[in-house]
Amino acid sequence: MSIEIDGIHKAFGANQVLRGFSVEAREGETLVILGHSGSGKSVTIKHVVGLLQPDEGEVRVDGERVGGMDIEELFSLRRKVGFVFQFAALFDSMSVADNVAMGLRRMKEVSDEEREERVREALRVVDLVGFEDRAPSELSGGQRKRAGIARAIATRPGYLLYDEPTTGLDPITRAVVDRLINRMKDELGVTGIVITHDMESAFRVADRLAMLYEGKCRLEGTPDEFRNSEDPVVRAFIEGRPELMEEAE
Amino acid sequence: MTRTLLAPVRALGRGTRVFTLAVGSWGSLVVDAVRALRWVQIWAPLTLRQMTRIGVDSVPIALFIAAFTGIVLALQASYTFTGAIPLYFVGVLVGKTMMLELGPVLTGLALSGRVGANISAEIGTMRVTEQIDALETLAYPPVAYLVVPRVIAGTIMFPLVTALAIAMGIVAGWITAIQLLELSTPEFVNGLKLFFLPFDVTYALIKATSFGFVVTSIGCHFGFNTKGGAEGVGRSTTGAVVASSMVILVLDAFWAVLLL
Ligand SMILES: Nc1ncnc2c1ncn2[C@@H]1O[C@H](COP(=O)(O)OP(=O)(O)OP(=O)(O)O)[C@@H](O)[C@H]1O
Ligand SMILES: [Mg+2]
Numbered sequence A: 001m002s003i004e005i006d007g008i009h010k011a012f013g014a015n016q017v018l019r020g021f022s023v024e025a026r027e028g029e030t031l032v033i034l035g036h037s038g039s040g041k042s043v044t045i046k047h048v049v050g051l052l053q054p055d056e057g058e059v060r061v062d063g064e065r066v067g068g069m070d071i072e073e074l075f076s077l078r079r080k081v082g083f084v085f086q087f088a089a090l091f092d093s094m095s096v097a098d099n100v101a102m103g104l105r106r107m108k109e110v111s112d113e114e115r116e117e118r119v120r121e122a123l124r125v126v127d128l129v130g131f132e133d134r135a136p137s138e139l140s141g142g143q144r145k146r147a148g149i150a151r152a153i154a155t156r157p158g159y160l161l162y163d164e165p166t167t168g169l170d171p172i173t174r175a176v177v178d179r180l181i182n183r184m185k186d187e188l189g190v191t192g193i194v195i196t197h198d199m200e201s202a203f204r205v206a207d208r209l210a211m212l213y214e215g216k217c218r219l220e221g222t223p224d225e226f227r228n229s230e231d232p233v234v235r236a237f238i239e240g241r242p243e244l245m246e247e248a249e
Numbered sequence B: 001m002t003r004t005l006l007a008p009v010r011a012l013g014r015g016t017r018v019f020t021l022a023v024g025s026w027g028s029l030v031v032d033a034v035r036a037l038r039w040v041q042i043w044a045p046l047t048l049r050q051m052t053r054i055g056v057d058s059v060p061i062a063l064f065i066a067a068f069t070g071i072v073l074a075l076q077a078s079y080t081f082t083g084a085i086p087l088y089f090v091g092v093l094v095g096k097t098m099m100l101e102l103g104p105v106l107t108g109l110a111l112s113g114r115v116g117a118n119i120s121a122e123i124g125t126m127r128v129t130e131q132i133d134a135l136e137t138l139a140y141p142p143v144a145y146l147v148v149p150r151v152i153a154g155t156i157m158f159p160l161v162t163a164l165a166i167a168m169g170i171v172a173g174w175i176t177a178i179q180l181l182e183l184s185t186p187e188f189v190n191g192l193k194l195f196f197l198p199f200d201v202t203y204a205l206i207k208a209t210s211f212g213f214v215v216t217s218i219g220c221h222f223g224f225n226t227k228g229g230a231e232g233v234g235r236s237t238t239g240a241v242v243a244s245s246m247v248i249l250v251l252d253a254f255w256a257v258l259l260l
Helices: A041-048 A071-079 A094-103 A112-125 A141-153 A169-190 A199-205 A224-225 A232-239 A240-248 B001-036 B040-054 B058-081 B089-128 B130-139 B140-182 B183-192 B199-224 B229-259
Strands: A002-010 A015-025 A029-034 A057-061 A081-084 A160-165 A189-193 A210-214 A217-219
Touching: A002 A041, A002 B058, A015 A041, A015 A057, A015 A189, A015 A210, A015 A232, A029 A041, A029 A071, A029 A112, A029 A169, A029 A232, A029 B058, A041 A057, A041 A160, A041 A189, A057 A112, A071 A081, A081 A141, A081 B130, A112 A141, A141 A160, A141 A169, A141 B130, A160 A169, A169 A189, A169 A199, A189 A199, A199 B058, A210 A232, A217 A224, A217 A232, A217 B140, A224 B001, B001 B040, B001 B199, B040 B058, B040 B140, B058 B089, B089 B130, B089 B140, B089 B183, B089 B199, B089 B229, B130 B140, B140 B183, B140 B199, B199 B229
Parallel strands: A015 A217, A029 A189, A029 A210, A081 A160, A160 A189
Antiparallel strands: A002 A015, A002 A057, A210 A217
């Protein structure tokens, strides 16, 4: 039940984004990926569910190579992985409840009653009760984000990929989401990858962290290893002091 | 010197390459759509709704265009004939022209604006806001979910809308003839029947079916390949309308060569 990202390279035209990035989210842990804006964090997690294919290297989920899967195998992988998009990516032709129900509709073993129950439950967890019939366009940014989280957890996946789940939320809601991430791990044993810029959140949810820098893993380690790191690139990022990097250069 | 002389050649070469690539990627979307037919439980429930959106909702505009075309055809026919040709030939001209050419083509062009633009804007927006990625992460095949229902609906509904448009055009021509042209109903109907072949209807429906297929599949193709935010959505919408209008005109000539 682990996610192994193994030396992946990815370029878009002349833009070489990933240059041999390796990192592992071990079974039942939450891995936080840090990195500057545009460093390729979103690109990295899209590889985990096969939305992007690496130019080189491979991604393995539960020991299975994502690159070698046929479409049916990809579907069964995706049913096990919840994906929280950076900008929510809600279906704007559907109500909030229908958005959350979408993944469940693809699961034959979930009956209609159970689906409704799970939708209610997922919306309750993200504190969106009463918003079932709203259109996504009628939600605030933070509400959209939470609806996106509800959609990802409704299928009770074994893995969860969160792309900046707390960006743009108020401090209270941010803490609620962090607690939710921890609950998913503790109660359901979810293996998670969280992308965030928010160091407070990062240290609240991380079992381990990894920093993506110039297409590679700059540092992978425990929160303490990060706090005590002497690397100016890492310190500049977690302390929010760009001058540290300039001094190092 | 040689550079400036070669510039147009080079531009032509580049244009040809871009065109070939576009046709190739449209073709591969069509192949994907055929493969996606196996996910019946995904596309079937969505097809009815698309038939309403693409077909039923397009009826007013199609009828509007056809009505005025019918009126103008009748008046222009009588103006052209000016006593040299018996007036009941107005019926011939209105009937034949509506069926063979203007019914299918004008309806096709109008719907390429309405339906093609709508499809590419909707799918393009879904692309740039990552809704298509989201579909994939929820284990939906996007082609089965988005493309198949629209293409099936268009291919079925365009001929139906076109048939209504043809009927409307003929009725409008008939009313014009009896009201403004001193023609009686039996004369007009005789004219209609005079050179009528059942094949005319088949021909009109074959054309309309092919227009329905290209307008919807080209709209989906441009939508799927949208890049770059709202501006990109605008670009692909325009692209879809221009490309499908051109393809309609080329196909129109193609069917004339092949079937007449
Ligand atoms: N589909 C794509 N086509 C072309 N370029 C892309 C695509 N997706 C991402 N990129 C490019 O890859 C780079 C990394 O993008 P990515 O979205 O992964 O950044 P990020 O680390 O998530 O940044 P942020 O923190 O701002 O979200 C950027 O330069 C971006 O322009
Ligand atoms: Mg990102």
